[in-house]
Amino acid sequence: MFSRRIPPQLEPNALARAVDALRESAAPVADLTESNPTRAGIPYPDGLLAPLAGAAALRYEPHPFGSPAARAAVALDQRRRGVDVDASDVVLTASTSEAYSWLFKLLCDPGDAVLVPSPSYPLFEHLTALEAVQATPYPLEYHGRWSMDLAAIGRAQDAVRAVLVVSPNNPTGSYITGDELSRLAHLCGERGWALIVDEVFADYPLDADAPLTDIASRAGVLTFSLAGLSKSVGLPQLKAAWIIAGGPAAERAAALARLELIADTYLPVATPVQVAMPHLLEAGAAVRGAIQQRIRHNLDALRTIARGHPACSVLPVEGGWSAVVRVPSTRSEEALVLDLVHRERILVHPGYFFDFPGESFVVVSLLPEPRLFADAVSRLFQFVSC
Template identity: 70%
Template sequence: MFSRRIPRHAQTNALAGAVEALRASGTPFADLTESNPTRAGIPYPAGLLAPLADPRALRYEPLPFGLGSARAAVAADQHRRGANVDPEQVVLTASTSEAYSWLFKLLCDPGEAVLVPRPSYPLFEHLTQLEGVRAEPYALEYHGRWEIDVSTLAAAPSDARAVVVVSPNNPTGSCLTAAELDRLVALCRDREWALIADEVFADYLFESGTLPRASAASRGVTDIASRAGVLSFTLAGLSKTVGLPQLKLGWMIAGGPRAERDAALRALELIADSFLSVGTPVQVALPELLRTGAPARAAIQARTCHNLDVLRDLARGYPACDVLHTDGGWSAVIRVPSTRTEDQVVLDLLSHERILVHPGYFFDFPREAFLVVSLLPDRDVFSDAVARLLRFC
């Protein structure tokens, strides 16, 4: 009855069933999968949402790429990362997920492939399938740091149209190095792939001053890809940069050779004009939100840095558990002894310790046993739960 683009209903797995049962019985548990900053006790500045009531929002201007003032605010905000962006390159969307869907429509015919990192954000499977395209994984390998296994990219199918990089990646926290970016851009040029750089977590680097790897974010993928003659799109949005996912505003920044970039923008305009999905109040408020939201970003950054330090400190007492190296983002990966399956570990943690974590397979880790914990939860909840988790594993 329904199209093949609709993902099959995943059967409720044992973990989801166990969580549901705990919730139904009102049993409290420490949720180390919480990735929603608005539920993590982050202090937001008073009056942060007041600009949403600006009376200028009473006037509706159906502009496919969004209001000029909002696009200019996104472009100006890129200066924080040392990138020079013209507001004409900025396309507003309702979310990063929507930006992906527009880009897959733009770049791929039905059935063609998009290259996505593995392990990474599990939504890629759905986002591609819903557009009638295939997600083909390329590998990230861990050798004390996560690195792209370029051989898996070089072996990509011939109908690949774009490669997605996530920097910092979710959940590994790995940033693209300058050398990786150079190799990637060279491959994109040879194979005529567009480069899609997901930088939603680019504001959240753990040791930005001392990072040995030039984070793609700090150098600006758009600049580098453009200089190399590669069509590129950099994605981010309010959901992470100010911790406001409920406002539904994301953006993409188009880069590349002028003629190609302009042609892409003209085609994107047709797509955007068919949806006009971004609400006016949030566009009007954007310049102010980006300015006054900085303390929320700082609070999230302080929380994730603190929780990562706590995790690393505690893990020193448990040599069998290894907190994998991370450059940034909102989560951490713990390698635990693989004496039980990941499924068994997460189920036992929930039933014996009342701690919920994600198993590595949720993010398509190639082998077991990895646990993924969010670094957003309240400090006390996090440190108590992580201490018990490590003891348990």
């Protein structure tokens, strides 16, 4: 009766079951997977959401790509990174996830493929399957830093329509480099592929010095950069994100004309958040600053604690909200994370969740409240070193 786009197995996995059981028992859990800034004690300025209730939000004037004022505010916000974006290239969506679904509708027929990085964001499996698109992984390889396997991308088959890049990547934290971008853009140009660059974490550089961002304005082939309020200003509950289209004018215009039909069919972005967009992007800088401070502080703490545990190592983190820790392979990653839940009441993501090429890795979020973070990380290292 049901579509094959939905996976046949819907039961929660062993880790999710263990966490549910622990939460039902009301035992406190140190959650090092927390990636929701509204639950991490980040300060939000008073009145930040006040414009959502303004009189202008009472009038409904639908625009497929979002109101001109909201799109102009997004374009203007790119200037803080020194980039000139035309508001006509900005498309508002309710989330980055929705942006992916629109771009797959735009670029792919059922059965076509998109190239996705591995390890990376686990949601790609569902985002592609729900659009009847195949996700074909290409490796990111670790040699002191994570780099794209461009030879593997070059071997991809005919059904490919687009290459996805996450920069900085979740969870490896790696930004695309200038050299990777020019080689990738060359391949895309040759094969007629579009480039989709998820830049939701681009505002959060850590080890990276002057990382490459705003890829849509640099690539020279049809490119879509994705970002949104969820990460840029720590407001995932407002459900507003954007696509910035870039590349040769004729291809960009053809893509936007088709995207407009998709956007007009759904009109998902609520009026109040569009009305508030200029204020949210301006006042939200304070939230971004608080998140930047938090992740830097926690990364320093993580490295300091790791120094006392030579069997473990924290991989370099160019940017983003998470860090990858290599731990001794004394048991499987699944056994390790289950033991951590049961014995220490610490929750971390296992590397296999992101398709790491081997064991043993755990991924920790850098967002949690600093005391909780330092305590849980100390106990984590103690546990895996034993």
